[in-house]
Every structure is written in C-alpha cells, then in structure tokens.
Amino acid sequence: MTETELSEMADTAANTDPLKGSNNLPEEMELNKVYETIGVGTSQGIFWTISFLIAYSDYAELTLIALIMPYLRCEWDLTETFEATITITIFFIYAISALIFGKVSDIYGRKRVMSVTIVILVITAVGAALATNKYIFLVWRSIAGACIGANFATVVVYSTEFSPTSHKSVGPLISLMGSYVSMFLVNIVGYFAINALGWRWVIIIITIPIIPGWILLMIMPETPRYLCVSGKNEAALKAVRLMAKLNKASLPENLEVFCHQNKQLGSFKMILGSGSEHRKPAVLLSIMYFCNIFIETAVLVFLPLAFISQFCGGESGAPERDRCQPLSQSDLWKLSGSAFGSLAGCMAAYFVAKCLGRLKPTRGSNILQIITFGLMFKCFNDTYLFGVATVIKIINAFICMMIWFIIPESFPTMIRNTATGMINSSGKLGAVLGTAMVYLLFYASPVAVVICFVVISAITCICSFLLTKETQDVALMDT
Template sequence: MTATLAAGSALGRAASLSRSLDAERSVTLLARLERLPATRPVLWARSVVGMATFFDGYSTLAIAYAMPILAQTWHLTPATTAAIISSGYFGQLFGALFFGWLAERIGRLPVLIMTIALFGIMSVACIFSWDASSLMLFRFLQGIGTGGEVPVASAYVNELSGSRNRGRFFLLYELLFLVGLVFSGMVGYALVPRFGWQAMFIVGVIPVAVVAPLMLTLGESPRWLIGAGRLDRAERQIDRMETSARTHGQPIPPIEVDTVVPVTPATVGSLREMFGRFYGPRTALLWLLWFGAYMINNGLATWLPTLYRTVFHVPVGRAIGLGFAMTGVAACASLICALLIDRVGRRRWYAGALLFAVIPLVTLYAIGAHTAWAVFGLATLAYAAVQTVTYSLYLYSGELYPTRLRSTGAGFGSAWLRLGSMAGPWLIGTIVAGGAIGPVFLAFAGIALLTGLMCWRFAPETAGKSLEQLSP
C-alpha cells in the first residue's frame, strides 16, 4: 500500500514537473516570437492570406454592382432586393460562428483552406442563378465561406505580429479587404454595363485557382500551437523565422521573458469565459462596435448604387462609378488610419471617426438629400470615416481576446457584423419604400453617435502592448 502511494506521489510530481517545464518553455517561445521583426515567412503569410481577404472584400460588395441590372432584369421589389443583399450576410453569420469555433480546435490553416474553397465554388454557382431565390441560396452558401475566412484569417495574422507597430502591420494586411471592395467597383464599372451582372461572379472564381494552393506553403500560427500544447511544432516555426531574420540581416533583439504573460498549454477557451467578468464587458463593447459601424457602412455601400439608379435615375455606368469612387476614398482614409493608429491609439481613433461621421449624415437629413451629388459627397465623408473603424475591428478584437478565444471572439463579433450588415439594407429598403431617403441618414447618424460615445467611455487602449499582456 505504501509502495503504491509512493509511486502515485512520484507520478504526480513528475506530471507537475512536466507541466512546469512546458509552461516555462511556452514563455520562452512567446518571448522569442514577440521580439522578432517582420521576417520573410511572416510577410509571405500575410501576403497569401491577404490575397484571400482581398477576394473576400470583392465578393462582399460584388452584389451591390450586380443589383442595378438585376433589379430591372428580374423586376425586383425593394424587399426582394434587400433579401438578396442580406442573404450573403446571413450566411456569413453562420460561417463566422462555426468556423471561428472550429479554428480554435483544429488550427487556423485547415479552416482557411476550407473556407476559401467554399466561397470560390459558390461564386461559380452564382453565375448560373436563374431567379432571385436561386441567387439568394448561392449567396447564402458563399457567405458561409466568406464569414468563416475573414475572422480566422485576422486571428492568424494578428498572432504572427509583435506588439511594436502591430496596428500598422495588421492594418496594411487588412487594407487588402478594402482594396477588394474598390476592385469590385472597378470590375462593376468596366464589365457590368457591357457584359451583364454575371461578370461580377466570374471574376470571383479566381481565389480557388490562385489562393488555395498557396495556402499549403504556410505554417500554422505559433501562438495557436503553443496554446494547443504543440510546443515542438511551435519551436520549429519560430526557428524558421529566426533563421530567415539572420539570413536577411534583420536585427534580432534579446529575449525579454519578463514581458510575457505565461499561458497554460492545451487549453481551449469557453463561451463562459468570453461572457465572464473579465472578458464580458469587452465582448459587449465589441459587439456594439461591430453592429453599429457595419450597419451604417454596409447599408450605404450595398444600397447607394441602386438608389442612384432608382431614385435619382442616374445611368447604370455612372451609378456604379459613384459607388466605386466612394470605396476608393474610403480606402485612402483607411491607409491613413493604418499609418497613424499606433500613434493615435484605438480608443481615440474609433470614437473620433464615429462622432465625425454624425456631421455629414445629419447634414444630409437636414437638406433633404435631394440630389445624387449631395448624397455622394456627404455620404462618402461619413462612409470613409466609419470605414476606418470597420476595417480595423479585427485588429481590435484580436487584441482584446487571448489566443484560446481569439478566433471564437472574432467570429462571434463578426456575427454582429453580419447582423448589422443585414439590418442596414433592410432599414434603407423599408424607409425608401415609404417614399423618402432623408430619414435613413438621420437613423445612421443616431447609431454613429451612440456607438462613438460608448467607445469613448468604455474602450480599453491596446496600442504598444503584447497580446499576452492585453489578454491573459
């Protein structure tokens, strides 16, 4: 009996020692990762994932430039138009929740490959849509892939970056989503009037042929591997990054273990933790930001080309061109955001951008939004300001959750993105059906005001801190 107890005690001590050594090793690995500059493997990973994100942005807005022709060809009512636009966002909601959860369990890369293949295949299906119902179905399935790819990709890129200039590093990647939006406008302007609405979806097939094979050249997120207890694989990844830095003459600072918060290997975050005392307030704030900002911007982006055509009777080419110009201005504003957000800080930038957007939106309501040019000029100012928030929320979400919750948190947050994106077109469709568009802008101004004030009051500042310091 005594021998059995002694043996059990020895096994317990050995297990405890093993856990202690793993914890110490994980801290060292995180410290090695945190000190690294942006190495060639990391930049390559950001580029490949960025290409997928580029086509996600393209697919998200492609329907907006197809709708001016579809609305007339299929004799669509405002309600049916809203349903087609919203079906993609509805699918994205499911994709974000499911694939965000799955990426915590099987890794970032397998999920990215699955989602990229899904939204590419559904782009092919959209080409052969024969009526509103079939297009809604294919857009819904395409949205599942798009909704899953974006939050998982953002978690992956966030986990590759260190605390120094993380905002710039991540947002220059995320800018590719906005470039995809602009490219969607370019394709719509150049091809839709000449070749029809199917041209938007033909171009969307490219990611399956180009991006999916390149994903096989990437390595798994070292932070996810450490959190999953796969320390040998994580060390090989970090060794490869360090070797690349030395080969290309990049300076490698000394390891600073005391700046890293230890993580417990082989743990997966739970929903209870995400809604608990520490992360619960962050979750509520992020959901408000996701819903409010995207309700405004995706409502404007997806509906304005159709409004120019149906309310102001602008020719199809010009209507699409105005939408394209708006996304181009927003992309320039977002580039400025990427270069300055580490210096300004997340909280001040977000609150300032949202409160600024209130001014042109209220002005549009006050003057009655009687001309297409007035709508274009003032709506573009509001859209560009809010776009700097929407496109950087994946950065902020990744900073406010730990690795064990990062993909799930981004997925749940972006589910509110989808709800907001669905609510925006429905709100506009309902108001326009009543014969006026001015109240749309007043409603959006109220949402921007509330969201901006809540951000100013409750948003934590994250610039300049490591992910482990921000979210233990």
C-alpha cells in the same frame, strides 16, 4: 515552393544554426521574445499577402451584390422583397457562420478552417455565375455567405498572430485593406466589364485572386501562438524556425518555445462568464461593430438607390422608382470613387493609431461621423451626395480599422478567434438590419434612412467612451 520544401528549410535551420552552443540567448523563450528575435521580414510578408488575398475575396463577394442587383432585377424581374431576401440571407448566414467557426478555429486551428472554406467559396462563385434562376442564385450566395463568415474573422487573427508587438497592427491593416481594395476594384471591374461582359463574368473575374491566396496558405504553417496553446510544441518550434529561416534570422539550436497549453480553447464562458475581465470589451466591441457594419452596408445599398432615384436630402416624400434601370457609367464611377474613400480611411487609421493610440481617435471619429450624416439633410445634387458619401466612407472605415486593432489585442490566444468571431457575427447582424432598413424605408421616406444613420452613429459614439482600456503598446496575450 512546396510545403515539403518549406518543411525541409525549417529542419535545415534547426540543424545548421550559427549560434550552436551559444549562451547569448536562453534555451527557453516565450513567443513574444521569439518573435522579437525573428523580426519582421519575408515570412510576415507571405502571411500578410495570404491575409490580403483572402480578405479581398471575402469582401468582393459581398460588394458584388450591391453592384449586380440592378441587373438581376432586370433579368429575373425581382420584387423588392426578393431583393432584400438575397442580401439579408447572405449576411444572416454570415453572422451564424462567424459565431460558430470562430470557436471552431480556436479548437481546430485557423489554417484548417480557412483552407476548407476557400475551396467551397470558389465553387459557390462558379455556381452563382451559372445560376439559371433567382432561387439557385440565392442558394449559392447563401453558401458563400457561410464561407465568408468563417473566413474573415479568422484571417484577421491569423495575420495578427505572426507578428512581434511592434507590428501587431499590420495584420488587421492588411486584412481591412484587402476588403476595402475589393470594394474599389469590384466597382472598377463593374465600370469596365459589367455592361460589356455581363454580371456572370464579373463574378468569375473577382473570384480569381483567392486562388493564389489558397495556394500560399497550403504551403505555410499554422500560427505558432495557436500551436502553443493547443499543446503542439514541436509544431510551434518548427514553425518559428521556418519563420526565422525566411527572415534570415538566427535562433539558438537548443531553443524550446515556452508554451501555455490550455484545455479551454474556444470557451464562451471565458468571454462572457460572470466576473470575466473579457466580458466588457466583448460586449462593447460587439455593439460598436454592429453599428459600424450597419452603417457600412446600409450606405452601400443606399447609394445606388439614391443615384438612380435622384435622391435629394431635403425631400421627405417617396422618390420615383424604375424597376429595371441599371446603373449608368457615371453612377458606377461615383461608386468606385466613394469606395476609394474607405481605403483612405483605413490607411489614415493605421498612422493615427501609431501616434495617438486607439481610444481617442475612435471617439473623435464617431463624433465627426454624426456631424457628417447630418450633411445629408442638405439638398443639392448627386455630386454633393457623392462627396458626402465619400467622407462618410472614410470615417466609417477609420472607425472600423480602429475596432479591428482593438479586437485581437483584447483577448488571449485560446479564445481570440472565438471572441473575434462573436464580434464579427454581431457586425453581420448589423448588416442584415442595415440592409433591411434601407430596402424597407428608402422608397417610403429616404430622410428616415438618414435619421437611422444618425441614431446608429450616436450609439457607436457612446460605446467608444465606455471602452476604457488602451491596448496600443500591450503585447498579444497567450493565456
């Protein structure tokens, strides 16, 4: 189905509405009421599919680095410094891009930013797969980092803004599920293909799912919430009529969507300015997400090193290293299993949040995370480490999901992507420092790495208690 056909469907819906002349519904409705009338159906299914595929591809590109690093090390004789440079550069550029394009997405639209960056991301994947040396590879992966930084926060906002209040958590859930499914499937692809086909083909294979996501994005509209606050009332009305048509729902023929146009789109001052009600949640969520991604990324880098070096938590000395030892099939299987733990944590968070809200589960899971990291000090074998790491991934994903529920619910549409991009940027700075911490400390003292995990978990826990606004049943704000 082309964009033209979908547009014709929306026009047909406007001209053949069965409620013509009816006074059962007001002529002018706010978007929250419009979404309740439209309900949940095919339109949200398409938008959530787009979000899943884009989020999958974004995180697949990031997960890939940890998987293929041992093979790059062997092929190009990488030094420890250059290994760290590859990962740190990607995340640093990601952080800058997220900060910039969060604001750009509030000014120019979510769809426009994603449609351009997806095309560039596919090109960079092909370029990296064809790279003839480590420097060309670094350049291509850096550009990919910029694209992912622009995409991920935007896709979460995009998927959230199409749903009624009763289903507003589904968008972040689908997006995070896409990212965690990618962690699992990338390692599965690695298990079956990396030793047989090589790391270059693995890059191509994991990039393929973003192509249907881009096609769907091209034929679907911008979010009505964004169109409203940017003053595009007719486009917003056309978008909601298309959603109603796809959902087989009825809207009055003479419907006018009540919009709150705002000229301060993407204003950092509205978020961080003196006296702003949004400053406290923005700062606390930024710190929490920084810590959360610090842990997620550091554990992602830590596990392959721990498996290869036979790390034992009770030993404080430097483990022996083999500069050119790829992961065994057993290690690849363990990484896949621990990645599945992230997906389980994501799903658990959704159901717990529906029953208990956002704040209490976040606080409790942070306390549990501190305790679980303490178990790493116990010395058994790599199977024990795999078990503890899987539990940590479950908890870390649970906390991450809770944070992403809270983020779009805490800010109005006019600054939602800017605030989300800022918070996402802080997370990727956490990824930079988490990655650097593991590479700098692991071969000197792996126990020091585990101590850092405990300290960062404690900081997250403190912030979760300072965050006091429960957003579970609050409708998304448009002003």
